[in-house]
Amino acid sequence: MDEKELHHRQKITEQFGDQHNWPGDRCREGDKRQSPIDIKTTDVVKDFNSLFIKYGNLKFVGYNxxxxxxxxxxxxxxxxxxGDESIHPTITxxxxxxxxxxEQMHFHWISEHSLNGIKFPMEIHFVHVQSDLSVDEALMKRDGLAIIAVFCEVQADLDDYENTPVDEIIEHLPNLTSTGDRMSGVLLDISKLLSPKNNNYFTYAGSLTSPECNEVVIWIIYQYPIRISDTQYRQFSKISAGRHNFRSQQRLSQHVVFTPPSNHVNKPHLVMFFENVVNLVADFFRNVTT
Ligand SMILES: [Zn+2]
Known part of the structure; x- marks a missing residue:
């Protein structure tokens, strides 16, 4: 990657720290479609009239x-x-x-978005750029980026030898525990992280959740989380000294969240997942400080 390309790519690299001092007017709640938000499933629009979900099923190519x-x-x-952009995985x-x-994927703990007011222990973001645009161009276009968000739930009783979709990623974490650690030539099967039940998602037009909060993102948020084990979750507590790395939630303005008409949004089922999350998260941060 040459220096110019690296510079461009850093434009969509996560930056945190004091959110009140973020650069860019858009980050100061001045705009209309800031992310992340809480998704209230009772307010989600089933898109029978193809107002927002106009292009059929999601199609993934080359994620394995x-x-x-x-x-x-x-x-x-x-x-x-x-490698060459022409061989990168694509979604449409x-x-x-x-x-x-x-373009890239990264992790937030705890989650940035929430469902019915409840957060998950982790949220993975898969950042995509419109294929015929450079990153710079995409950052100026209202639908320049598409980010798929996948929640993780921690299942305390998951056996460590049971396979989970994040196994391949976790394998590399011991080489990435200190700031600045890097590695190349990593081959991953990402398709495991992107659930095949792809009509179970929420989608809305929002923004980047880091400076400069450009309102250029079509969010696709999977309704059902993937499972990770307690041990796996704790591996992440060694990164970034356990500091949170999520942006605070944004006031609703022009946000309308849609879901495919075939999706059965089943609220009681969703709530069931979260009973222990508060304890888990508290435990997570306790572990970091001890
Ligand atoms: Zn992110």
Whole structure:
């Protein structure tokens, strides 16, 4: 990656710290479609009239063997796609009119979005750029980026030898525990993280959740979390000294959240997942400080 490209890519690298001092007017709640938000399932619009979800089912190409490099940037672990852009995985369909290529993926703990007021222990973001645009161009276009968000739930009784979708990623974490640690030539099967039940999602037009909070993102948020074990979750507490790395939730303005008409949004089922999350998260941060 040459220096110019690196500079461009850093424009969509997560930055945290004091959110009141973030650069850019958009980050100061001045705009209309800021992220993240709480998704109230009772307010979600089933898109029978294809107002927002106009392009059929989501279509994923090339996610089962992805070449990436990884870095611990002091705030999160970020995996960035390597090699020629033409071979990067792509997504289209659903709310996406164009093809979008995978640019990078990273982790937030605890989650940025929430469902019915309740957060998950972790949220993974898969950041995609409209395929025929550079990152710079995409950051100026109202649908320049597409980010898929996948929640993780921690299942305390999950056996450590049971396979989980994040196994391949966790394998690399011991090499990425200190700020600045990096590795290249990482091959991952990301398709395992992107559930095949792809009509179970929420989608809305929002923003980046880090400076400069550009309102250029089509969010696709999976309704059902993937499972990770307690041990796996604790691995992340060693990164970034356990500091939170999520943006606070934003006031609702022009946000309208849609879901495919075939999705059965089942609220009681959702709430069931979260009974122990508060304890888990408290435990997580306790572990960091001891
Ligand atoms: Zn993110």
């Amino acid at each position: 063997k992805v070449l990436l490099s990884a870095i611990n940037n002091g705030l999160t672990i970020q995996f960035t796609t390597d 369909g659903g709310p996406l009119k164009y093809n979008y290529r995978l």
